[in-house]
Amino acid sequence: MALENGGAEALGAELVNDLQLSATALRLGRGRILLDVTDAEISMTTSMNATRQAGTVPFHRLVPKLARGPLDALSAIANETGGQVVRLDFGPFRPYLVTYPDHVQQVLRGNYSNYAREGGIWRPVRRVFGTTIMGQGSAWETSRKILQPIFTSRFVASLGDGLAKTIEEGVGKLDGAAGSGRPIDTAEEMSRIVNMAVIRVLFGDKISHRDGERLCAALDSAARLMTLRLLVPFVPFLVPMPGDKAVADAIRLTDEVVRPLILKARAEPDEGVDVISALSRARASGPEEDENMRHDIIGIYAGATETTAMTLTWLWPVLNNHPEVYARLIDEVDRVVGAGPVQATHLPELRYTKMVLQELLRLYPTAWLWSRRAVESTELGGVRIKAGSQVLVSPYATHRLEEFWSRPLDFDPERFSPDAPGRRHRYSYYPFSGGPHQCLGQHLFYLKAPLIIAAVLRRFRPVSRLAGSPTPFPALTLRPKQKIELELVRRSSASAR
Numbered sequence: 001m002a003l004e005n006g007g008a009e010a011l012g013a014e015l016v017n018d019l020q021l022s023a024t025a026l027r028l029g030r031g032r033i034l035l036d037v038t039d040a041e042i043s044m045t046t047s048m049n050a051t052r053q054a055g056t057v058p059f060h061r062l063v064p065k066l067a068r069g070p071l072d073a074l075s076a077i078a079n080e081t082g083g084q085v086v087r088l089d090f091g092p093f094r095p096y097l098v099t100y101p102d103h104v105q106q107v108l109r110g111n112y113s114n115y116a117r118e119g120g121i122w123r124p125v126r127r128v129f130g131t132t133i134m135g136q137g138s139a140w141e142t143s144r145k146i147l148q149p150i151f152t153s154r155f156v157a158s159l160g161d162g163l164a165k166t167i168e169e170g171v172g173k174l175d176g177a178a179g180s181g182r183p184i185d186t187a188e189e190m191s192r193i194v195n196m197a198v199i200r201v202l203f204g205d206k207i208s209h210r211d212g213e214r215l216c217a218a219l220d221s222a223a224r225l226m227t228l229r230l231l232v233p234f235v236p237f238l239v240p241m242p243g244d245k246a247v248a249d250a251i252r253l254t255d256e257v258v259r260p261l262i263l264k265a266r267a268e269p270d271e272g273v274d275v276i277s278a279l280s281r282a283r284a285s286g287p288e289e290d291e292n293m294r295h296d297i298i299g300i301y302a303g304a305t306e307t308t309a310m311t312l313t314w315l316w317p318v319l320n321n322h323p324e325v326y327a328r329l330i331d332e333v334d335r336v337v338g339a340g341p342v343q344a345t346h347l348p349e350l351r352y353t354k355m356v357l358q359e360l361l362r363l364y365p366t367a368w369l370w371s372r373r374a375v376e377s378t379e380l381g382g383v384r385i386k387a388g389s390q391v392l393v394s395p396y397a398t399h400r401l402e403e404f405w406s407r408p409l410d411f412d413p414e415r416f417s418p419d420a421p422g423r424r425h426r427y428s429y430y431p432f433s434g435g436p437h438q439c440l441g442q443h444l445f446y447l448k449a450p451l452i453i454a455a456v457l458r459r460f461r462p463v464s465r466l467a468g469s470p471t472p473f474p475a476l477t478l479r480p481k482q483k484i485e486l487e488l489v490r491r492s493s494a495s496a497r
């Protein structure tokens with residue numbers, strides 16, 4: 001990868017730093033670089049406070065690469081520069097790309113207060129998904145303090161039985177498709193099942209079936225229609241764009257469903273095991289706090305649905321391409337769940353299922369890229385980061401760094417076996433982010449996703465109609481570019497049950 005401005009521009013650094021950085025720059029010039037550099041070397045460079053300008057991937061090289069395949073391009077840039085902090089030259093927009101685990105750790109955790117969750121995608125995201133838990137600053141902080149104790153593993157475990165029942169009901173509806181022999185649209189069906197589960201977690205039995213469906217439809221369409229705004233986040237909201245009206249309609253519809261539920265939870269407080277009851281107990285009453293509750297609920301919904309549904313959409317074609325993994329997964333479900341129905345008590349035994357999900361999120365992290373804004377000028381990996389600039393972190397690229405993952409493109413759940421040798425750098429794997437903004441829903445994900453997989457596999461063996469692997473498509477979440485159609489073959493053991 002040829003980088004420009006890669007030479008050492010030492011800003012007040014000592015001679016020794018200049019020498020080190022020049023060596024780095026020379027290696028940059030040779031293409032594959034720094035693969036031999038240890039963590040110790042990196043932190044030594046960092047602690048010496050030496051700064052040079054980041055190498056830039058120039059516009060004329062970047063754009064054709066991205067046009068051929070943006071995700072492969074990101075991953076190639078990360079590997080070819082050995083995880084160096086580089087600038088991507090999109091013309092007026094010149095973000096830094098951060099992929100090396102030490103550097104990611106600094107952005108998300110070590111120096112997180114200097115990397116604000118502002119600008120980039122966050123403005124349009126917040127407009128729809130709220131300004132509390134998806135926000136920044138004191139509103140986020142208060143919300144996080146309230147929500148964190150709600151999403152503990154204990155609370156999530158207490159949802160297990162209700163959730164398992166909802167999931168069995170949702171998966172059971174696939175029976176019709178299996179009987180007719182017509183394929184299912186995987187993204188659509190996984191979204192339907194996940195939405196049912198999330199609505200159950202949020203509202204328990206306080207929401208009618210019809211309102212649940214309206215809410216899912218409204219938020220789904222808002223997320224889809226927002227894509228254009230996400231692509232050009234710098235365009236002010238005053239400038240109208242296609243999709244704006246539909247997004248506004250979706251927000252209105254969401255309010256029509258959520259606001260009455262909040263008022264009801266306030267008027268009739270209970271000890272319910274659902275998020276709206278827990279929030280109602282935790283947030284003081286009053287119109288402002290009701291509004292914050294609305295933002296909390298929509299933020300959680302947004303975080304919980306698309307990410308999980310897309311992960312479960314990737315799963316089936318990947319399993320079809322790895323018959324040995326598929327067979328082992330089915331064996332585990334047969335052994336643990338047997339004649340079913342699936343129950344929360346099965347979870348601790350579904351160990352291989354969890355390893356498969358962990359590896360799936362390595363290769364196809366649905367949150368594949370997100371941004372921060374540097375509040376003040378700072379240094380990262382020996383590179384000067386200018387105040388106000390956008391910094392991109394990409395698990396997709398980090399999870400494919402050859403320095404940290406052997407055979408990075410191979411799908412191998414054994415990497416996550418408790419018996420796997422060696423320890424990983426904490427930030428070589430961060431599908432759920434890290435630091436203060438780390439995903440609140442990790443426990444919930446590892447509750448509902450294995451239950452959904454087990455509920456499907458005890459009935460069917462889904463066969464993908466796609467030959468080969470799907471192409472990753474970078475929307476707000478990472479999606480397969482192709483429509484994934486699955487034929488649901490009834491399992492003979494299941495039909496005998």
Ligand code: HEM
Nearest residue numbers: 300303304307308311367431432433437439440441444445
């Ligand atoms: C495969 C599933 C999921 C993935 C890949 C995922 C990924 C992420 C990531 C990367 C972030 C951090 C963004 C940042 O650093 O700015 C995040 C935050 C968040 N996630 Fe998840 N998530 C998943 C499932 C869930 C679920 C099931 C919930 C439901 C509770 C959830 C709720 C949230 C919330 C509320 C935040 C904001 C946390 C904060 O900023 O304090 N997520 N998620």
